[in-house]
Amino acid sequence: MNPENRQNETGAGRRRPIRRAVVTGGAGFLGSHLCTELRRREVEVVCLDNFLTGNAVNIEHLIGDPGFRLVQCDVTDYIHVPGEVDLVLHFASPASPIDYLKLPIHTLKVGSIGTLHALGLAKDKGARFILASTSEVYGDPQVHPQSEDYWGHVNPVGPRGVYDEAKRFAEAMTVAYRGQHAVDTGIVRIFNTFGPRMRPYDGRAIPTFIRQALAGEPLTVTGDGDQTRSVCYVSDLVRGILALAWSNHSGPMNIGNPHELSVLQIARDVVAATGSDSPIEFIDRPVDDPMVRRPDTSLASHELDWTPEVPWTEGLARTVEWFRTAVNEDSLEAATRQD
Template sequence: MSRRTAVVTGGAGFIGSHLCDVLTRTGFAVVCVDNFLTGSRSNIEHLRGTEHFELIEQDVNDKLAVADEVDVVFHLASPASPADYLRHPIPTLSVGSIGTLNALELAKERGARFVLASTSEVYGDPHQHPQTESYWGNVNPIGPRSVYDEAKRFAEAATAAYRREYGTNTAITRIFNTYGPRMRTDDGRAVPAFVTRALAGQPLQVAGDGSQSRSLCYVDDTVAGLLAVAESSHPGPVNLGTEDERTVLDIAQLVLGLTGSTAGIEFVDLPQDDPARRRPDTTVAREAFGWEPRTTAEDGLAATIAWFTRQLTSGAVR
């Protein structure tokens, strides 16, 4: 039986590299496409040279140069943290628009399943809580976060249009607050910022009063959700996240407890358009695929802290 081939754009990124790992372990030939704007070679170094893994170093804003037959395209390419998309606003808009169209064209040409990694950011600062897939969102189209929010909203529109116009086998997933090993220390998201400061004995910086909520989903669970969607015929959108909603202050205090840090917490200004509440309704994923997160915040954060500790000890911190 021949191996199926999966293309993963953004495959050297945080979630993308974990997805490449699981795909290779479960019998896929994997083509990883990345230009390393925010991805890291270290994330996929252990896969280099293996028989069924290929790296194509290119910008997905160019036509994808994939020679083989393709069974599924996972489109994850994009800066995904506030620090990255504020630093790279135009590339973020480009990869969400031109890059998505190129990835969709590849799927259309090869008759492949297409899975878009969209984001909870399409809901903006939501007026509906928890957020269901039918909610249209509350997004500031010209604010600093808009380059990411609107790029993903365009990507969703393009994915739906390809399904309607060409019959392309597409699916949209909306990923919520994923965390875990291989996050960069400087990517601006709460978990790596809290963990690295706690391990360094520095106070954890909490924006505002910390009452804004997030729903942390461990990366292994997110990848399992992406694979479940890929193996189905469901068009989405599908929320992938946990319904375990916690305040940012609670998350900071949990990190302090798990690391044994006594550095405490300091409060800093709240960023513009920072969502006040974030929790997915995961009924669709649960009923359609039997998917739900299995990793508790305590276990996931403990594994993440252990990984960052090894990175700091070895001097391999990014």
């Protein structure tokens, strides 16, 4: 057994081994990094994805690995995974505004029916279940920074409501399964994350800015750019998620970087990191766009001994390099067609 896996089992966290995991949305940005890290820890992985927003390129390095199995399916349909399962990571969902505004009903179905099916799988297998929730459950917050006991300020009938309420419902369903069916559940509230394998046209700020800067296009900052985000490099996020998975904590638990940046500063840093001479242009802010976003991560620090380690500038440099080398003209064209 991998020594890291053994340490997680016998340390301050979970007491039983995790030998086989199911990752829904496993070909997506976060899901694919989870699959990669689980295999590094010698955990067998079953990746479920319908490729609506995921991309087979993200997990092509795992194809042929005898410990990795890819199943193309939609979690809003019945899920069947033969054999034992120790962990279910439910990460299937459109996650960027472009995706869930284009796919509002499917987003709601994944958060409701998909979560029901994933929980049912965990119940049947006696597996630990981790729900990928989001900082969007806090809406446009009136409390700053946001801690897990804050109930949020969400507009359920606004354009972002399909994603926000899908995740809030998914949290309620997860808690219900824990209470009524004694399923071993955990909820992670994910704050803004970035790194390699982000889709260049998914509409989120960092990949959009990098794509624009590398192409010599103006960087389009919404509003006056004073709104803030806290961005976490993907390896730190994955480490935090799996720390929760190996623990006995039910959550909800914020995982994100508490270092706060303005959107305008992010754009300026991208220009510097790419060596671009692209100008910055200001466009209208989307409806219900949060003004501030910063996690209180004291719970994760105390319960999981987790803190982010990759500085913003270092993570940005890695991400820019990935965009330079991996996002060639063919993949950009494919991403355009997908979006």
